[in-house]
Amino acid sequence: GAVVSQHPSRVICKSGTSVKIECRSLDFQATTMFWYRQFPKKSLMLMATSNEGSKATYEQGVEKDKFLINHASLTLSTLTVTSAHPEDSSFYICSARVVQETQYFGPGTRLLVL
Amino acid sequence: DAKTTQPPSMDCAEGRAANLPCNHSTISGNEYVYWYRQIHSQGPQYIIHGLKNNETNEMASLIITEDRKSSTLILPHATLRDTAVYYCIVASSNTGKLIFGQGTTLQVKP
Numbered sequence: 502g503a504v505v506s507q508h509p510s511r512v513i514c515k516s517g518t519s520v521k522i523e524c525r526s527l528d529f530q531a532t533t534m535f536w537y538r539q540f541p542k543k544s545l546m547l548m549a550t551s552n553e554g555s556k557a558t559y560e561q562g563v564e565k566d567k568f569l570i571n572h573a574s575l576t577l578s579t580l581t582v583t584s585a586h587p588e589d590s591s592f593y594i595c596s597a598r599v600v601q602e603t604q605y606f607g608p609g610t611r612l613l614v615l
Numbered sequence: 616d617a618k619t620t621q622p623p624s625m626d627c628a629e630g631r632a633a634n635l636p637c638n639h640s641t642i643s644g645n646e647y648v649y650w651y652r653q654i655h656s657q658g659p660q661y662i663i664h665g666l667k668n669n670e671t672n673e674m675a676s677l678i679i680t681e682d683r684k685s686s687t688l689i690l691p692h693a694t695l696r697d698t699a700v701y702y703c704i705v706a707s708s709n710t711g712k713l714i715f716g717q718g719t720t721l722q723v724k725p
Contacts, residue, residue: 535712535713544702544718545653545659546715547714547715550710550711594659601708602708603649603661603664604649604661604713605661606651606658606659606660607658608658609657611656
């Protein structure tokens with residue numbers, strides 16, 4: 502299957518700071534990328550859909566000003582958690598797909614906000 | 616909300632076939648059935664997907680009923696490394712949005 506990477510794999514930050522997470526499709530050009538978050542012992546929750554060159558579409562209840570998504574190229578999308586607080590601590594996972602093709606997931610980024 | 620119903624947990628003996636059921640009675644004509652699995656602390660791994668015909672790949676087989684209201688994922692010879700949470704998802708290939716339910720935790724035992 503196709504390979505999707507995320508960086509960093511884990512990050513610890515202080516409350517009030519911003520954190521950027523990168524998602525890259527390594528061997529294909531992704532027209533669409535998705536961002537999910539997952540709390541312990543819970544399922545994945547879709548946060549937003551990101552199409553290259555256009556604004557992300559956020560799911561209901563997800564604050565777009567808090568979770569900034571940029572999809573500047575066909576191989577890179579970034580998620581910035583702004584003014585992070587302890588309740589933002591979670592496992593953030595991205596996925597990528599080509600139009601109407603299978604969606605592949607990254608390994609995830611574990612964020613801990615102190 | 617997820618459009619599928621799966622048992623919360625299942626056990627399987629190592630070397631035996633694991634049959635994971637999924638109900639999706641409200642599936643639309645243009646929606647596919649996707650199966651992913653998630654091993655602890657990792658991103659989901661794609662397994663297989665299908666529209667109406669049965670599918671098989673190197674990982675698993677997918678059996679979809681004729682009315683498409685349910686399906687079964689078959690791991691032919693389960694190993695301890697197949698222990699994971701298995702998610703059955705119905706989604707349109709147009710939007711690509713995957714809405715995850717709670718999945719089935721498969722425990723493969725020696």
